[in-house]
Amino acid sequence: GENVEQHPSTLSVQEGDSAVIKCTYSDSASNYFPWYKQELGKRPQLIIDIRSNVGEKKDQRIAVTLNKTAKHFSLHITETQPEDSAVYFCAASKGGYQKVTFGTGTKLQVIP
């Protein structure tokens, strides 16, 4: 089955700096890659996603890149703010109703 690895497990950045979280996946048939943000004690919420027919997607300060050949994708957060502090999860699936496999999460701390 699919295996998703996520790095780093923790990340501290100064406010205003950029943060990058990287994930790799094992199943070349995976074609949908969402990113979720989970604040302490809350539910995960989708922040951005990308499908395998594009290489990059951007939404304000957040961007995701996908390299299908290398089977890895990354989340980029620019101009980080304290409210960006949370746990971020990457995930991969083959689309449709196929199950989604999550990474183990990255705890991001933005230091004011």
Add this chain to the structure above:
Amino acid sequence: DGGITQSPKYLFRKEGQNVTLSCEQNLNHDAMYWYRQDPGQGLRLIYYSQIVNDFQKGDIAEGYSVSREKKESFPLTVTSAQKNPTAFYLCASSIKTDTQYFGPGTRLTVL
């Protein structure tokens, strides 16, 4: 997100007891999922259902059971066979666009 509800928010279980966690959605989503989250860890899939009256085991189904008698409802029973059930349980639903929307979660503690 407001269309998915879970109850109760907190649940306490005694040894040897079965408990049922509720998950309801009014988003008209076909698929529903149950995940378990342990402190500092990711989301592990317990069961999922793509359609009413059908469901599949996820990665950690042992000690759990589900039913899907209605499109809106996907209850999870934690049986006494689950030896370490203390965790945060998240329900999610999706349409065929893959994006999963999560409920607020139930925190289960074994006494």
